[in-house]
Amino acid sequence: MEVFSQHDKDDARGQRKKLLLIWFGILAAYLIAVGTMIGVNIYQVVVYADRGNQVLFTVLSILFSALFGGFTLFFFSLKFRLTAKYCRMLRDIERGLKDTTEGTFLRYDDAIALKDGVYFYAMELDCKPLRRDDITLRKVLIEHTIEKPQFNEGDKIRFTTHANILVEYEILKKAAPADTGEQA
DSSP: OBSSOHHHHHHHHHHHHHHHHHHHHHHHHHHHHHHHHHHHHHHIIIIIOOOTTHHHHHHHHHHHHHHHHHHHHHIIIIIHHHHHHHHHHHHHHHHSOOEEEEEEEEEEEEEEEEETTEEEEEEEEEEOOSSTTOOOEEEEEEETTSOOOOOOTTOEEEEEEETTEEEEEEEEEOOOOOOOOOOO
């Protein structure tokens, strides 16, 4: 089962484009406002020799510039950065090398971790070591908005990863239900 569908990928790219359009719209409004004030000020000075609005226009220009600069800083450092990093991860998954392995599911690690600007939780598996005497515990990352796959402890799973990020999985063998110790 694929973790990221084509619909998810298209939605992420659409969200990124929408955010850029919003920012360019606000940039256009800012440039029009400042340009209008400059044009009106130049016209009044040249035609009427009147500098009465110069201080007002200067204060408004500084205020608009500070607001636009602050908005841009927060916009690109928070919302847009997370969306762009998510889109980059999806692009890398499509184009990058993938590794398919089998392992036994152990548990989920619900601690949220940041990798390359995207938040993940982990799935812990017992896998065959790559080298002799190597560690057999493997933590596979799952993007934090993805619902946890319904695995039970001991399920045998074939999974595909890119940069240790879960891309797709298949349950090969379900584990036997755990004995609760209750007797009838």
